[in-house]
Amino acid sequence: MLMLTHLKFKENLLVFLYFLTFFIIGLIIYPDYGISIDEDNTRLGGFVSLKYIFQIFFTQYESSIDNIITVPSMVEWKEWSIGPVFDIPAAFIEWAFEIKDSRNYYLMRHFLNFLFFFLSVFIFFLLIKDRFNSYTYGILGSTFLIFSPRIFSNSFYNNKDIVFMALYVIAIYVGLKFLRKPNISNSLLFSLTTALAIDIRITGIILPLIILVFYIMNILRDDLYKKKSIKPLIVFLFVTPIFIIIFWPYLWSNPLINFLAAFQTLSNFDVNVYNYYFGEYISAKNLPWHYPFVWIFITTPLLYVFLFFIGFVFLLTRIIRRLVNFEDDNKYKDVWRGKNEFFDLVIIVTFLAPLFYIIVFNSTLYDGWRHIFFIYPSFIYISLLGIYILNLYFFKKRKNLLFGILFILIIPIALWMYKNHPYQNIYFNFLADKNFNKKFEMDYWGLSNTKALELIAINENKKVNVSSVGTSDLVISHSFIDKILRNRISIVNNIENSNYIINHYRNWLGDNINMNFVAPLNFIKFHEIKVDGITINTIYKKNE
DSSP states (O other): OHHHHHHHHHHHHHHHHHHHHHHHHHHHHGGGSOOOTTHHHHHHHHHHHHHHHHHHHOGGGHHHHHTTOOOOOTTTOTTTTSOOTTHHHHHHHHHHTTOOSHHHHHHHHHHHHHHHHHHHHHHHHHHHHHHHTOHHHHHHHHHHHHTOHHHHHHTTTOTTHHHHHHHHHHHHHHHHHHHHSOOHHHHHHHHHHHHHHHTTOGGGGHHHHHHHHHHHHHHHHOHHHHHHHHHHHHHHHHHHHHHHHHTOGGGSSSHHHHHHHHHHTTTOOOOOOEEEETTEEEETTSOOTTHHHHHHHHHSOHHHHHHHHHHHHHHHHHHHHHHHHOOGGGTTTTSOOHHHHHHHHHHHHHHHHHHHHHHHHTOOOOSTTGGGGGGHHHHHHHHHHHHHHHHHHHOTTOHHHHHHHHHHHHHHHHHHHHHTTTOGGGOOOGGGOTTGGGTBOOSTTOTHHHHHHHHHHHHOSSOEEEEESSSOOOHHHHHHSOHHHHTTEEEOSOGGGOSEEEEOOOOTTGGGSOTTOOOOTTEEEEEEEEETTEEEEEEEEEOO
16 A cells, blocks of 8 residues: 555656646747737737626726727627637736736737646646556657647647637546536536637537537436436536626627527638648638648648557447447447446547538638647547557557657657747648648748747847738737837838838738739848748848
């Protein structure tokens, strides 16, 4: 008993040091990342909701919002379909602590973004540890999630997709607890986490539907489960809508109508964006069925992809075998056997169901696959199952050797991330080809524009005009650089009046703009920002 206690202490200490190291690294590097072109809009949305809350409950503070930012009313706000779970707390912190400088309040949001991701990685660790009954698997799963270059980069600035991913994986963990132990406390906790996920992206409604299907299957399988599960189910069905309404002020005036209107945007999001996909511009409203699969497999480290296919084939084979072999008098009772198979079945459905919905309803996707980042933890889970299969069949007596090989194989990924910091968002594996810029979007959010503006400002001791070619937005990038450097630059729309031009090769409009984003002949290249030898941002200086 003493030895087991000592062993558990050592394992807990290692886990604590692991996550402490991860947190410290995030704390050190979070200011290094640029700012995405959506962040001013989401900040504005947070203040729209915060002012609406003040108008109803704290009227004495309503006017204080106007001293910070001019916002439309809730009725006039056009981005009503975007849930405010992240943006309201961020706006409140900015208001409460009177953060005035634009760089500082955006940095605060980036750090808050990282905290969501940090928490989700820890919850993912708990999920994997419970499934495989192993701290090692838990740490390995967390490591896979952290050392996923695009996910890691987005964790510092993507306050929509990464925050949704974080809340989604937390809700999965709580949902599995609710399925295994259907009691009132787990019901309330799942209601809360589900509502928070839905209130960041309405796509989150997929998860409670999945959990409810398995809940009903459990009732049909087990009479004892049925006796103790009805009350928690009623509580969940009653409380979840209340939580959804509470955390989404837009719903307060007309909960049902407004929620249904937001739900309709799932497959009919009205946005006129073109994706650069296999060297062609394709409307985001009319994508080929393989679009999400290609993006996942060309931007995920091949080690994880290889392991995923092993785990996926094994899972699919087992599920088919179970469905084919169970007898009519044993209906529902042999779809899974034991806790682990149950976990696996739920996870594979959380991975496949969103993809199935996207394909069937031709959902709008753009900027790669960031809208479905939330299924990535399920992807990693299946990859870890692939490791389990390899261990079972090939490394049964040499488990440490297998884990050692895996950690060694992660080193090149870590080195790539270090070498290309802070542009991990441009990661492609070799399936995309070395000339990935000729086939796929690169810096679609303009993160590199921040560095480009800094380089220009550092090079000048006088104020200069800067503009862009393509469809780049430099205004928000300008607001994110240091105030001293900011004062040396003016953003202008007219290239003829520019001293510098920035090009980050993003074309929202499709063929309406030349693919080469050509700068005028009287400008020369000043600097290029590169990833894997490919230019992702070019700065041109007027030749005077």
